[in-house]
Amino acid sequence: MNSKHQYVELNDGHFIPALGFGTVKPQEIPKSKTTESTKIAIEASFRHIDCAYAYQVEEEVGLAIRSKIADGTVKREDIFYTSKLWSTFHRPELVQSCLKRSLKKHHFDYVDLYLIHISTVMKVGNLHHQTYLISAISMTLITMGWV
Template identity: 70%
Template sequence: MDPKFQRMVLSDGHFIPVLGFGTYAPEQVPKSKAMEATKIAIDAGFRHIDSAYFYKNEKEVGLAIRSKIADGTVKREDIFYTSKLWCTFHRPELVRPSLEDSLKKLQLDYVDLYIIHFPTALKAMEKCKEAGLAKSIGVSNFNRRQLEMILNKPGLKYKPVCNQVECHPYLNQGKLLEFCKSKGIVLVAYSALGSHREPEWVDQSAPVLLEDPLIGALAKKHQQTPALIALRYQLQRGVVVLAKSFTEKRIKENIQVFEFQLPSEDMKVIDGLNRNFRYVTADFAIGHPNYPFSDEY
C-alpha cells in the first residue's frame, strides 16, 4: 500500500487516514480558495479532508471532492470526510437537520466522521450514525473529565471514535493522548503547525512554532521543512494529524511526511518543547460550565 494512504482503525471498525487536509481559512480568504486547495490536496495524495459547517466552505469543498470523483482520481469511498456540528445547533432536534444541511451543500450522501465542536450531548449524534448520515461520530475539544462523563453515560450506544484537539510541540497533549489511547479513542491534532496565520483569534505576540530554533535544527538535520518535522512528530506518537495550507507548494510538501522517520532521541527533544501553550483559547466560551480548557488536561 502506498505509504501516503496510511490509515488507523477506529473503535467502530472504520479506518481514518492518519494525515488529513484542513480547510479552515479566515473570513477574508475567498471561499473559492478552499475548492482549489482541496483539489490540489487530493491530487497530491490527501484522502482525509476536514471541514465544518462553521468554515462556511462546505459547498466549495464538496465541489472539489465531486470533481475529483468525476475525473476518476478517487472514488467516494477513498475519501474520508469530516464535518462538525457548531455550537448553535446542540439542541437534539437541531443536530440531524444541521448535518443534512452540510450534506446538501456538499452534495454527498454521508460524512465519514461527524464531530461536536465543543463539549455537549451525544444522543442526537448517535441517531445520525444510525440513519447512515455519518459513518462515525466523534468529539472535539473535550478534556479527560468530559470524555469520562460520556464514556460512563448509561445507555451509551457508540463511544466517540476520536477527540480532535489543538496539539503541537508547544502543547503536546501527552496526558490526554495516553488517556485517549487507553480508551480506544483516536486523538486528532488541529493547529499542528501552530496557528499564527489566524490573526482574528490568535495573539500575534505568541511564539511562532515553525520558527523554533530546535525544530529548525531538526529540519536541517533531516533535510526537511520545519512543518514536516512537526507533522512527523505527531504521526510517530500515534496521533492523526491535520495539515492546513492553501499554498500548492506546501500542500505537496506536507504529503512527504511519510518519506522519513525521526529517531527516538529527536522525538524526545521535541517532547521537551512542550510548554502547555494554547493558540486557540476559545475565549468566547470562558465562564461556560462546559469550558474545556480550565482542567489540566
C-alpha cells in the same frame, strides 16, 4: 504523502487516514481558493478532508471533492470526510437537521465522521441536553448505516 496511505484503526474496525487536510480559511481569502486548494490536496494524496459549518466553505469543499471524483482521481469511498456541528446547534432537535444541511451543501449522501466542533454550548441549556444530544447522534449514526 506517498501512494501507501497510512491509516489508524478505530475501535469499531473502521479506518481513518492518519493525516488530514483542514479547510478553514481566513476571511480575506476568496472561497474559490478553498476549492482549488482542496483539489490540490487530493491530487497530493490527502484522503482525509476536514471541514465544518463554521468555516463557511462546505459547498466549495464539496465541489472540489466531486470534481476529483468526476475526473477519476478518487472515488467517494476513498475520501474520509469529517464535518462538525457548530456550538449554537447542540440542542437535540437541531443535530440531525444541521447534519442534513451540511450534506446538502456538500452534495454527499454521508459524512465519515461528524464531530461536535467545540464542546462549549453557545446558549446555556439544562443538564439533560447532553443525554439527548448523544441520543440524537446515535440516531444519526443508525440513519447513516454506521450502527
